[in-house]
Amino acid sequence: MPTTPYLSAPVKTAGMPPGVPYIIGNEAAERFSYYGMNSILVVFMTQYLMDARGHLDLMSKEMADAWYHTFVSAVYLLPLLGAILADAVLGKFRVIIMLSIVYCGGHLALALGHTRLGLALGLSLIALGAGGIKPCVSANVGDQFGASNQHLLSRVFSWFYFSINFGSSFSTLLIPLLLEPYHGDAEFAARLPSWAAAALQKAHGPGIAFGLPGILMLIATVVFWLGRKKFVHIPPTGLKNYLAEFFNWEALKILGNRLMRIYRLGRKSFDHTPPAGWMKCLAGIFNRQTLKILGNLLIPVPFVAMFWALWQQNFSSWILQAKNMDRHLFGHEWLPAQIQTVNPIFILLMLPLFSYAIYPAIEKGFRLTPLRKIGLGLFVTAGAFAIVAWIQWLIDAGQKPNIIWQVLAFVVLTAGEVMVSVTHLEFAYTQAPKKLKSLVMCTYLGAVSLGNMFTAAVNFFIQNPDKTVKLQGASYFYFFVFVMLGTALLFVLLARFYKGQTYIQDERPATAA
Secondary structure: OOOOOOOOOOOOOOOOOOOOHHHHHHHHHHHHHHHHHHHHHHHHHHOOOOOOOOOOOOOHHHHHHHHHHHHHHHHHHHHHHOOOOOOOHHHHHHHHHHHHHHHHHHHHHHHOOOEHHHHHHHHHHHHHHHHHHHHHHHOOOOOOOOOOOOOHHHHHHHHHHHHHHHHHHHHHHHHHHHHHOOOOOOOHHHHHOHHHHHHHHOOOOOOHHHHHHHHHHHHHHHHHOOOOOOOOOOOOOOOHHHHOOOOOOHHHHHHHHHHHHHHOOHHHHOOOOOHHHHHHHHHHHHOOHHHHHHHHHHHHHHHHHHHHHHHHHHOOOHHHOOOOOOOOOOOOOHHHHHHHEEEEEEOOOOOHHHHHHHHHHHHHOOOOHHHHHHHHHOOOOOHOOOHHHHHHHHHOOOOEEEEEEHHHHHHHHHHHHHHHHHHHHHHHOOOOOOOHHHHHHHHHHHHHHHHHHHHHHHHHHHHOOOEEOOOOOOHHHHHHHHHHHHHHHHHHHOOOOOOOOOOOOOOOOOEEE
């Protein structure tokens, strides 16, 4: 009998599972960690990056954008590794704990090394850690629910998304401030003892700005470990059973026997095997039902990917645009990297607004399926970039528009995010077969990766050898507006053909794992 037994199945209850608060708390701290670091990357690469001798070694804004979106693409591609380890080999809990330690190491590398080597090492470790745990954490939320409390799943995924934005809203406000040199009250600083004034100066800069998110990641890991006896641990299926979801073992044995016969008897054996027999054997290897489910789940991915190609730029091109705007608002001049704080704040406001007001109002005259929500969100996102393109047009004309216009663009972008991202997150979990929950969450995360690959590729492509760039100024943003509109129209046409099925974990008496 294990000394620390874990629940291996959802408890039959109509209420909220007891492990949910720990998972939500972990997510809030981890998102503070990630988005705090994420919010200053482009600014760090264009203003603070150094060489091994301590001299500035800055990147151009296009190169910084390309590096940034390549990193984010890796973060959302590596979940495939974490999903396979979680579902088949180690289980979600072990994968989350192990890779969270790697994650902390990445923050430490960024805090200590401010060169391109330190940047590459830190971002690589964070991509492995953050990427590896992503499908496990979101799938772990859904694992807490059975048929009796399935009706609470949408609400909890909204709270899960709420926790993401609760953590990120504080970090995107605080961390950019810590990156900048101290510019406080000079008279106040002069009254301080010399050691206190020196400490105040040292409390700012890349070291502390990258170090504090690392501390929050450590807290996130501890919070998750504390909840280990509260939440459900769905045991890994084992590699053989996992692969059986994709392959037919009997068909593989037949194919293996035929190949061995060819090896022993020579080419004559192959020549006398009817082609139809080989095709039938090859077709029987794969689990057609699983492939059909996965094929259906991939339908929204390239379209949602284009949403992320636009959305993620609020951490890159939007920050660079904000540098050229009048950032005085509410009697304060905000840093360019702080403007993005309004996104998580708007998310916190819009999640209940959409859930309890906007969606029910639309449902009265129009059946609002998940794919229809996503389609509407794609059009709304194009509108957000149209506003940003107009802002850039004003800047190109020599004007300095107020930052309130970019805040308006954030309002529209956040509405699109609620309709696309939150919906796709729940959609990916509920449409996934029970043994493949973490893997299929990679379709949601893979969309983010593909979108950032696209944006990174665009930013690499537009750089000319003579240091000039294609798609300068407003034309860069208008390019994405037209790409998004084309994507939305095509999605509306293809989404009509989607046919899926919902899969929720079975309930049974709680047992020791």
